[in-house]
Amino acid sequence: MKTVKFPAEFSWGTATASYQVEGAWDEDGKGESIWDRFAHSEGRVLNGDTGDVACDQYHRYAEDVALMKELGLRGYRFSISWPRIFPEGKGKVNQAGLDYYGRLVDELLANGITPFPTLYHWDLPQALQDEGGWADRGIIDHFATYARTCIDALGDRVKRWMILNEPFIFTFMSYLSGMAAPGIRDSGLALRSSHIVNLAHAEAARAMRAAGSAEAIGTAFSMAASYPASDSAADRAAAERHHAWNNDWFLRPMMKGEYPAAYLDQERAIERMEVQPGDLDRLREPLDFVGINLYSRAICADAGTRKNIDVRQIPGPGPRTDYNWEVWPAAIYQMIMRVTKEYGRPPIYITENGCSYKERPGADGRVRDDRRAAFYEGYIGQVGRALAEGADVRGYYAWSLMDNFEWAAGYSQRFGIIDCDFEHGQKRTIKDSGYWYRDLIARGEIAYDETLA
Ligand code: PNW
Numbered sequence: 001m002k003t004v005k006f007p008a009e010f011s012w013g014t015a016t017a018s019y020q021v022e023g024a025w026d027e028d029g030k031g032e033s034i035w036d037r038f039a040h041s042e043g044r045v046l047n048g049d050t051g052d053v054a055c056d057q058y059h060r061y062a063e064d065v066a067l068m069k070e071l072g073l074r075g076y077r078f079s080i081s082w083p084r085i086f087p088e089g090k091g092k093v094n095q096a097g098l099d100y101y102g103r104l105v106d107e108l109l110a111n112g113i114t115p116f117p118t119l120y121h122w123d124l125p126q127a128l129q130d131e132g133g134w135a136d137r138g139i140i141d142h143f144a145t146y147a148r149t150c151i152d153a154l155g156d157r158v159k160r161w162m163i164l165n166e167p168f169i170f171t172f173m174s175y176l177s178g179m180a181a182p183g184i185r186d187s188g189l190a191l192r193s194s195h196i197v198n199l200a201h202a203e204a205a206r207a208m209r210a211a212g213s214a215e216a217i218g219t220a221f222s223m224a225a226s227y228p229a230s231d232s233a234a235d236r237a238a239a240e241r242h243h244a245w246n247n248d249w250f251l252r253p254m255m256k257g258e259y260p261a262a263y264l265d266q267e268r269a270i271e272r273m274e275v276q277p278g279d280l281d282r283l284r285e286p287l288d289f290v291g292i293n294l295y296s297r298a299i300c301a302d303a304g305t306r307k308n309i310d311v312r313q314i315p316g317p318g319p320r321t322d323y324n325w326e327v328w329p330a331a332i333y334q335m336i337m338r339v340t341k342e343y344g345r346p347p348i349y350i351t352e353n354g355c356s357y358k359e360r361p362g363a364d365g366r367v368r369d370d371r372r373a374a375f376y377e378g379y380i381g382q383v384g385r386a387l388a389e390g391a392d393v394r395g396y397y398a399w400s401l402m403d404n405f406e407w408a409a410g411y412s413q414r415f416g417i418i419d420c421d422f423e424h425g426q427k428r429t430i431k432d433s434g435y436w437y438r439d440l441i442a443r444g445e446i447a448y449d450e451t452l453a
Pocket of ligand 1: 017020165166169222293295352406407415
């Protein structure tokens with residue numbers, strides 16, 4: 001074991017997303033989002049749960065900022081709900097929506113916490129979905145206008161921004177599995193939307209940079225370190241294709257203006273994306289930092305189907321969280337080092353990392369979630385290892401500040417370091433893991449295993 005000291009200015013925080021915590025789904029002029037529509041449709045979300053109220057952060061943000069302060073957090077990653085700002089996705093601005101985020105930002109700053117917003121964490125205005133959503137090129141300008149509107153309203157106080165949250169999940173996962181809004185299953189639309197998102201991503205970054213107020217603009221990418229299932233050349237190639245698709249499909253276009261080789265028949269994939277003349281020149285708009293959301297890893301074997309990316313994933317031997325995700329701390333180290341190597345040591349933020357475990361308050365009110373603290377100790381240790389070995393890691397954001405609406409799983413999965421009692425007025429209770437995180441931040445150093453692979 002070795003020990004690493006984090007720099008004094010390291011940005012420790014927690015992350016949430018608008019639809020998952022805010023509630024107030026139709027208040028103060030907010031428009032309907034695709035997640036409102038999806039959750040209100042029968043059979044889409046477990047137990048019929050919705051984000052109508054969620055953690056009610058829209059009304060209780062001051063209490064939540066006080067909790068962050070109590071834990072010594074230095075940053076808060078939240079997302080802005082597009083339909084609060086543009087109820088129809090475009091056209092008329094809803095000032096009350098901008099005012100809400102202004103109040104939240106002011107409260108954070110007054111408590112010494114850096115606001116770190118994401119512009120798009122999946123709650124697309126339903127009105128734009130009705131025009132084709134991310135599969136329609138018209139969205140590119142609407143998204144750039146929305147981005148510019150947010151930075152114009154908040155850029156005097158907000159200096160660090162994320163454009164997208166997990167483009168891979170809200171295109172490929174949403175459009176292939178149908179398990180997330182808008183609940184479509186169509187591989188052609190999935191591919192086409194991935195390209196349009198890449199174009200919108202670059203266009204939004206340019207619109208934001210034109211405002212001139214941001215110090216750093218990045219995006220939070222869903223990543224899972226790709227491990228080959230065996231030493232065979234076929235499995236190693238499969239792991240590379242998985243990496244290209246899962247981790248790099250949205251990062252490489254921004255950084256280098258090109259698509260990574262993911263598909264066996266890449267030419268055909270590019271064709272199905274309907275790439276138009278001039279598109280490739282518009283893709284490149286290098287980010288100031290790379291945000292990594294990482295929970296687990298992917299063990300990859302050659303699937304032998306000769307179709308698409310042709311990867312079969314194998315379950316790993318590590319312990320499992322209550323959401324059945326494999327716990328593998330070294331995955332975060334491997335991922336940081338790979339991005340560091342491939343992109344010339346860019347600034348990196350871990351924008352999400354965490355775990356779902358069921359522990360609730362006991363009779364004495366204490367939440368003894370030792371498994372979560374152990375998870376964080378392992379993963380944050382490996383972040384420290386990457387830092388010690390030369391990666392430029394600037395911050396770490398635990399997912400999540402508190403238990404919240406876990407998409408299609410509703411309230412059945414608890415990712416918080418603070419318990420939220422959805423049956424009793426959204427009462428908040430700091431879990432043992434929350435206190436563990438507070439103590440880690442205060443200490444500023446952690447031990448890690450430098451031999452994990
Ligand atoms: C992220 N996967 O989503 C999201 O950014 C959060 O909103 C979410 O609550 C959190 O992780 C926990 O699920 C993911 O299939 C969705 O590997 C799916 C996967 C990973 C992350």
